[in-house]
Amino acid sequence: MGGGVGRVLMIFGSLTDTDNISVDSITLFVSLLCACIVIGHLLEENRWMNESINALFTGLGTGIIILLATKGASSRIFEFNEELFFIYLLPPIIFNAGFQVKKKQFFRNFMTIMLFGAVGTGISFFIISFGAKVLFETLEMGYFELRDFLAIGAIFSATDSVCTLQVLNQDETPLLYSLVFGEGVVNDATSVVLFNALQKFDLTDVNSRVVLKFIGNFFSLFITSTLLGVLIGLLSAYIIKKLYFGRHSTDREVALMILMSYLSYIMAELFDLSGILTVFLCGIVMSHYTWYNVTERSRVTTKHTFATLSLIAETFIFLYVGMDALDIEKWKLVSNSLGKSVGASSLLLALVLVGRAAFIFPLSILSNFFKKSQSEKLNFKQQVTIWWAGLMRGAVSMALAYNQFAKSGHTKQPGNATMITCTITVVLFSTVVFGLLTKHLVRLLLFPSNHNSTTVSSEPSSPNSMTLPLLANGQESEDIEMDGTIRRPPSLLMLLSTPTHTVHFYWRKFDNAYMRPVFGGRGFAEFVPGSPKEGSIN
C-alpha cells in the first residue's frame, strides 16, 4: 500500500514523477510542429524551400540547441520508434494521398506504374546490394553478411512516397506525379514480398522455382491487399448510404470514415499484407463512393481533416529525422573512421543514382513501346524528371536502417554505427539537395515547352467545376471531365488510338449500372435534407 495518495498525484499532476520526460518531449514536439507550420507558410512563396526541408532544418536547429544545452550528451528527445512511424504516422499520409489522388491519371498509367514499382524496385535492389558488396570490400568497411548487403539494397531502394508528395505538384505535373507516387506505393508491396521471401528461402540456392514462387507471392499479396482496401472502402460507402438514410449526423459520418480508413491499414498489417497499398486503395474507393454519400459539411470536413492529419504527420517525420541526424552517440562511434563514413555515403548515393537510372530509362522505353499514341509516350526530359524525383530517401529508409543495424536505437558496433550515419547522410543529402533542385529541374525541363507535362489531360476542363466552389479541389473537376468523356460514345477511331479510354468507358458503364446504385457516389447518393441547414448551401 505505502505510497497512498502520493500515487494518485501521479496521474493528476500527471507526469511530474515518472512520465516527465514524455510530457516534456510532447510539449517540445508540439511547439516545434506549430513553428514548422508557421514557417512553412511564411516561406511558401520561396522558390528554394519546401515544407520538408524546412522541417528538417528546424529539427537540425533544435538538435544543435539540445546538444549545447545538454553539453553534448544528447541531441534528441526520444528514440526513433518504428511503431510510431508505421502504426500512426504513415497511414494518414498514404490514405490522404489515395483520397486526393487524381484517379483517372493514376489508372491510365497503371501498367507503367506496376513496371516501375515491381520490376524497377527489384532491379534497383539488386544493383545496390551487388554494388555495395563489391565496393565495400575495397573500402575495408568491416565484416558484413550477405543478408546485410541485401538489407542495404532494400534500405536504399525504398522510395520515399512522402517526399514525392512534397516536391511534385499534382496539378502542375499530373502524369509524373502519378507515376512517381504510384511507383512508391507498389514499391512497398514489393518490399514486403522481398523481405518475406528472403526470410523464408535459403539464399544459397536460388533457382527458377524460387523465382516463380516469389513472383506468385507478389501477385497474391498485391491482389489481396488491393481487395482488402477496396472491400473496406465499399463497406464504408454501403454503411453510410444504407444506415444513414433519412437522417445524417456529420460527426458520426466523419468518425466512421476516419476509423474505417485506419481499420483497412491495421487489418492489412494484421494479415501481413501491404498496409500502404491497402490504405491507398481504400482512400481511392472512399473518395469515389463514400465521400458522395455524406453531407456537404462532412465532405468539407473530411477533405481538410485528412489533408491536415497528413500535413502534421509529414512535418513530424521530417522534424524527427532532422533532430535525430545529430545523435552524438553514433557520431562518436564513427569519428575514428570519418573518412570511411564519408566514402561509404558517397558510394551509396552513387549507387542510388545508378540503380534508379538502370530501371527508369529501359523500362520507359519498354512502356513507350506498348503505347500507341505519341502523346502518351514518355519523352527523355520526362524520364529524367521521373528518375530525379524518385531519388529522395526518407523516413522509410531510416526506419529500415535502424531496424537492421541498431537494436532499440543504440549502436555498439562501429560497422553498424557507420551504416546508420551513412543512411542519415544519404537521407539528409538526398532530401535537401535533390529536394531543393527538383522544383527547378521540373521548371527547367518541362515548362519551357509547356505542353509536354500535361499531355494526358487533353480534355478541356469543364466550366461546370466553378459551380461547386466549396469542393472544387481537383477531384470534382476531374469527375466532371469523366462525365464529359461519357457523353461522347467511343468511336472505332478512339478505340484504336486510346485503348485506356475504352477501358475507362466500360468501367464507367459498369460503375453507373451496378456499383453506384448500391454504394452511392456522385449523382447516386439520395439527397435527404436531414436538417434545414443541409439544404441551404446546395
Add this chain to the structure above:
Amino acid sequence: MGGGVGRVLMIFGSLTDTDNISVDSITLFVSLLCACIVIGHLLEENRWMNESINALFTGLGTGIIILLATKGASSRIFEFNEELFFIYLLPPIIFNAGFQVKKKQFFRNFMTIMLFGAVGTGISFFIISFGAKVLFETLEMGYFELRDFLAIGAIFSATDSVCTLQVLNQDETPLLYSLVFGEGVVNDATSVVLFNALQKFDLTDVNSRVVLKFIGNFFSLFITSTLLGVLIGLLSAYIIKKLYFGRHSTDREVALMILMSYLSYIMAELFDLSGILTVFLCGIVMSHYTWYNVTERSRVTTKHTFATLSLIAETFIFLYVGMDALDIEKWKLVSNSLGKSVGASSLLLALVLVGRAAFIFPLSILSNFFKKSQSEKLNFKQQVTIWWAGLMRGAVSMALAYNQFAKSGHTKQPGNATMITCTITVVLFSTVVFGLLTKHLVRLLLFPSNHNSTTVSSEPSSPNSMTLPLLANGQESEDIEMDGTIRRPPSLLMLLSTPTHTVHFYWRKFDNAYMRPVFGGRGFAEFVPGSPKEGSIN
C-alpha cells in the same frame, strides 16, 4: 548482427513477431469503435439509450466473448492505461466542450459554478472520506490507512464531465448544462490542489495556516491555469490573423488550431497545472477569436473535427470501461468476500448520493441569496436535477482507483482488489442506471412547466441566425443574441436587476475596443478572398 534481414521484416510485415498483440488489439478496438458509432446512430431515437451506455454494453459484450474465447483467462485486450487516458483521450473531449459551450450562459453563472466546483467538491470529499472511514470499520473491510480513505473520498468526488456532456442537452437545458459541466471543470482544478496539498502537508497537524495556504494554492493554480489557456488561445488568434493576412491555407489553419489547443493542455500538465481547466479556456478563447479569423472551410472543418475527435475519444473510454469491468483476475480475488464487496459498493453509492446532496442544496440556497432577479434563482426541481445529473462516476474515477489500489493494473491484496471492483460497480451502476434515468428525470421535472429550464435565455433568438445556415449550431445564434443585448444601452433599472448583464455589457465594449481589433473575432477578421472559391459561399 545475427538476425539479418529477419529484423527488417519486423517492421514491414511489422508486427508479426513482437507487436502482434498491439496490432490485434488496435484492430479489435477500431472495429468496435465503428460498431459503436453505427449502433449509436441506429439507437439515437431510442429514449432509453445514450451513446455512453451503448458503448459500455458493447464493451461488456466483447468482454464476455473474450472471456469465453480465452476460456476464462482474460476479458480485456490491454490494461487500463492512465497515460492513454489523460494524455490522449481526455484533452479532445474537454477542448471540444469549451469550443462548443454557450459562453454567455457559462460566464453568467460563473459564481455558482465556482461555488459548486470548489466548495462543493471539498464538502463531498470530506463526507465520503469520513463516511467510508466510519462505515468500513463496521464492515470489517481490512486495514486501510488514513491516506487511503482520503483517496476514496477523492475517487468518488470526481465528477465525470464526459458523462454530463452525454446526458444533459445544451440546447434543451442550457442553465443546468453549464452548471453541471462547469462544476466538473472546476472540480478538476480542486482535485489537483487537493492532492498536491495532501501530498505535501502533514496530515496529523491541520491548522488554520494550512487551510489558508491550501486556499491560496487553489486560487493561484486556478488563475495560472486560466491565464495559460487564454494566452495560448489568444496567441493562436494573433498568429492566424497576422501571418495569414493576404492568403489563407485551410490545412495549415486547421493544423495550427489542433496543435495549439493540444499544446495548451500538455503545457499545463508540464507545469503541474490543471490541464482540463487550461484546455477548456483555450477552447472558449479559440471559438471567440481564432475561429473567426480562418476561412469558411476551416470553420466547418474545425467545428466538426473537434466534435468528431471528442466523439471517438468518449466512445473509446466507455468501450474500455465496459470491457475492463469483467476483468476476471480481480473478481477472483474478491470472490470469497462477494457479500462485503456488494456491501461496500452500496455504501459508497449511498455516500456519493449523500455527499452530493450535502452541497448542492445548501449552496444553491446560498447562490439564490445573492441573485436579485427571481428568474435567475434555482428552484427546487432544478436543484434536484443538478444533484442527479452530477452523480455519475466515470473514467476519471477508474483512473484514480487504479492508481491508488493497483500497481500497473494488477491487484494482489484482497482489500485493494475489493476497492477496484467497488469502483467498477459504482461506475457501471451510476452510468447505466443514473444515466438511463436522467433524460426522463429532466423531462419529468422540468418540461411539464416548460419555462423553468430556459429562464435565463430570455432574449428572443435573432432571426439572423438563419442566414448562416452552414454554421448555425448554437454558437453563432448566441453571438447574435449578444449583439442584440448591446443595442439596448444599460439603464439604471437593468443595472440593479441584472448585474451580470452589466458586466457583460462592459466586457463587450472592452472586447470590441481593444481585444477584437488585435485578435480578430466576429466582424473583425479581414475578409481576404484568398482564392475565388472562398468568396462564393458568403
